[in-house]
Amino acid sequence: MNSDRNPIVAAFDAAAETYDSATPVQREVARALVFRAAAAVKKAPRKILDLGAGAGHVTGLALEQWPEAEITALDAAPAMLRKLRAKYPGVRTIARDARDLDRLPRYDLILSSMMLHWLDDPRAALEKWRALLAPGGRLCVATPVAGSLREWREILDAAGMEDAIWGFPPENFALGLGAKIEFADFSAVYPDARGFLRGLKQAGAQTPRPGARPSPAGALRRALAASPGPFKIGFRIAFLISGADQPE
Ligand SMILES: C[S@@+](CC[C@H](N)C(=O)[O-])C[C@H]1O[C@@H](n2cnc3c(N)ncnc32)[C@H](O)[C@@H]1O
Known part of the structure; x- marks a missing residue:
């Protein structure tokens, strides 16, 4: 894929230099994912794939956890x-x-954090990823679900504005796939709502929902001014753990 043709990927590509410092929640989620993966694997994985690896939050933690493993990062x-x-x-x-995923080998552990929701069909992606597991392997995925960034949506609602931020799948999006699913809440605090928007851009995550109209600059300024002071924003994260085919 050419990143120039996919606006989501182009935005992340442009944010590579600022991504690490702008993503404290993604770092925490990566830690929680690798912790869960370590509990889910039966023996130390030899081959690990990090899907949507970005600048390496998950890869780095996987290296610490399984220093002997051969790790591949795909993005x-x-x-x-x-x-x-x-x-x-x-x-x-x-x-x-x-x-x-053509011509990729099988992996003992496939990890993916904060990427699945950017794909048009998350269920189909999960099924493809699972097909890439070696016998006895594990697929461990963290993804934000509906309810994430609720505080930002409330600001826009109060101002009567359309929310253009990327959508998240419903909590039950992976029902029936045979994956074990747990939810956990994470949050970050910004000096104000404008700081949150800046952080979103520095993370490369500002691509609007398809079909969303850009907010008029004046209305956005007024909405931001109406929400001064520290701005706490929440992420609801689903952690999915699955084997090659068997229900967990
Ligand atoms: C929010 S970042 C997460 C990065 C990393 N996993 C982490 O936890 O920090 C999402 C990543 O997914 C990548 N991405 C988005 N859509 C993708 C696609 N269709 N194929 C591969 N990578 C994609 C982006 O380039 C970006 O690096």
């Missing part, structure tokens, strides 16, 4: 992968769309 944004390689030179990287 469609080349600048993110350059950042990741600078931190973890031993990691193999693949610049590719996470829905195109």
Whole structure:
């Protein structure tokens, strides 16, 4: 995939330099995911794949947890992968769309954090990813679900404005796939709502929902001014753990 043609990936690619410092919640979620994965695997995985690896929050923690493993980081944004390689030179990287898994080997552990919701069909992606597991392997995924960024949506609602931020799948989106699912809440505090919007851009996560109209600048300024002071924003995260085919 050419990142220039996918606006989501192009936005992440452009944010590679600021991503790490702008993503305290993503870092925490990555830690919680690797912790859950460590509890889910029966023996130390030899081959690990990090899908939508970005600048390496998950990859770095997986390296700490399984120093002997061969880790591959896949992401469609080349600048993110350059950042990741600078931190973890031993990691193999693949610049590719996470829905195109042709000619990849089987993995004992597949991890993915904060990426699934950017795909048009998260269920189909999960099924494809699961098909890439070696026998006895584990797929461990963290994704935000509906209810995330509720505080921002409330500001826009109060101002009578359309919410253009990317949508999240409903909590039950993976029902029937045979995955074990747990939910946990995470939050970040910004000096004000404007700081949140700035952080979103520095993380590369500002791509609007398809079909959403951009907010008129004046109305947005007024909505932000109506919400001064510290701004706490929440993420509701689903952690999915699945084997190759059997229900957990
Ligand atoms: C929010 S970041 C998460 C990065 C990392 N997993 C973390 O936890 O910090 C989402 C990542 O998914 C990547 N991404 C988005 N859509 C993708 C796609 N279709 N194929 C591959 N990567 C994609 C972006 O380039 C970005 O690096």
